[in-house]
Amino acid sequence: MKYIKDIQEPEMGTWYFEIDNDGVAYRQIVFHDDGTCITSNRKHDFYHFMLAEHPLDAQESYYKEISQAEFEKLWHEQLQLGLEDWHRTQRLFPVGARVEGYIEAFFPQGTLINLLEPYAVGITDTSVLKSKTPAEWMYPRYQVTAEVSGYDEVNQWVLLTRAEVIGSQK
Structure with missing residues (x-):
């Protein structure tokens, strides 16, 4: 797996992806500028289940490769918020x-x-x-x-x- 992030246009937040060698996303995290977060494992009231529908090209200039550890830290923090529900x-x-x-x-x-x-x-x-x-x-x-x-x-x-x-x- 590869781990990438994309800092979108202003007001669009920062997007993190776990992708396979074909660019298929398996997990996704979106941190909005207002501090809210959407993860692909949970249904969101407005965005439903948010996960990239098409393969991502990690070579595109707007993606920055990150470590698995960085992604897992962010993912784990979000899992902890839902631990009681889990x-x-x-x-x-x-x-x-x-x-x-x-x-x-x-x-x-x-x-x-x-x-x-x-x-x-x-x-x-x-x-x-x-x-x-x-x-x-x-x-x-x-x-x-x-x-x-x-x-x-x-x-x-x-x-x-x-x-x-x-x-x-x-």
């Missing part, structure tokens, strides 16, 4: 539990599932989900059932297995 989510969704939710977004890591509780986000393997789901159901708001298999501590997501799209929209 612990609540883990209590609500123990390993082995059957859960319901709906498709929120598609990320490189998998399909994000809204688990119908504040700040509770699940993730499941997109390719497995696609293999047993009609294409017309692979869209946001389609309802999903799944089983909790663990936790992604890096993103504070609930890991889901045996996910099925049930064919109706939320």
Whole structure:
């Protein structure tokens, strides 16, 4: 992975990205000039799930390479702010539990599932989900059932297995 930052135009803040060798973003942090912050692992009221949709060219002059340690420090600080919500989510969704939710977004890591509780986000393997789901159901708001298999501590997501799209929209 590579780590880059981009200081946008005035009033646009500073953007940080974790990207793979093809420029695909896996994590993103945006610090606005007013002190607010948006991270790609959490749904934002206005921006939804914010993650670069197209590969980034780290060679562009407006990107500056940063260390993984710098990125991880910023990411960890943001995770700490949501730690109480994350612990609540883990209590609500123990390993082995059957859960319901709906498709929120598609990320490189998998399909994000809204688990119908504040700040509770699940993730499941997109390719497995696609293999047993009609294409017309692979869209946001389609309802999903799944089983909790663990936790992604890096993103504070609930890991889901045996996910099925049930064919109706939320």
